[in-house]
Amino acid sequence: MRKVLFAAAAIPMLAGAAVAQNGSPPANSPANTPPASMSNEPTTARTTTAAETPSKGPSFISVPDTAMLSENVVGLDVYNSQNNDIGKIHDVVLDKDNSVKGYILSVGGFLGMGTHYVAVDPGAVNITYDANQKTWRAAMNATKDELKSAPEFKYDGRWSASRS
Template sequence: MTIVGAAAAQTAETTTTETFVTAKPTDVLSYNLVNLNVTNNADETIGEIKDLILSEGQLAGYIVSVGGVLGMGERYVIVSPKAVKITYVENDKKWTAVMNATKDQLKAAPEFKYEGRWER
């Protein structure tokens, strides 16, 4: 039997996707970042990472809380991952987040609100 036409043009496509991957020692886990203080180059605490924004599988931003005391009066801003340097200090066994900004600059940034599809 000979198959002609469109049926003959069909071929079985095999797609290979990785199901399991490994973490490299240089990778960062999200729990290391959430609630991590953000400091500036003068070692002043200017905010705290509260959440991560993922877009199409890539880190698109950090949601940083600014101002407030004990959760009262705080507001959230989105900071580009390129603006924050995340490092692990081996001697101190701790993570750090440093950005070149002041607390006032973060307070003046556009506010992000947990509402709509992001409501908690």
Template sequence: MRRIALSLILLSAVSGTAMAQDKPSFLTSHDGDVMTSNLIGLDVYNRGGEDVGEIKDVIIDDKTTVRGVILSVGGFLGMGDHYVAIDPAALDVTHDDAKNEWRATLDATKDQLKAAPQFEYKAKQKS
């Protein structure tokens, strides 16, 4: 099983030559890269194996730095969702090659996440 720190994964996916330039830069993916499409919707578990939330979004600052990961905590079928922004370094993302599945782990309880400050989307952030 490969263990990958989310901050490094996402940072490598959007960093480097993505800054404004006269002409576009083109990239290729590397073995350790993870696409955000594999992360959005991924359930997040705590160290005790309890499902504590779901990855809903990623905050990218200045087009090159992953600043946060938005989790949905405590909702049911999209109702009553409590969104929290966490530091990407706090989230461990692993891939089980044998099962071909991703797993996200966070050292927090569901109650701690529910008590965390709510992340509010601003109008221009949501399409």
């Protein structure tokens, strides 16, 4: 899917490069600058302020072999001790210090309809990696009915911002 999206995004750029070789004036020349009333630039562009930018420069780390990446966790089916599929890890909850505070599990539903989301403590979900099978697995001591009856987490307000 990512390759298809990349290819779709690359075609207009390549076409633009081919057109740019026809001897037209540079894109930033006055001849190619549209009047302000015809510009496609957004008028309410979001800028990052100095207060939002950390004063510390980049710090690089070594990722230990025992670490998990969110890509490996989000989307995992969660099973109970009876090997029943009871939900799926839909999201990871981080606090202001960027440490994991929970998982959002999706329970029930079909094709996005009727899905119930619940926030659970990360200690309630055991995530393991099977090196022989090269697979990740999530397990939890719960039933699907317990998760369906848990308080619902709703993606609204600050949690719906920037979602695509």
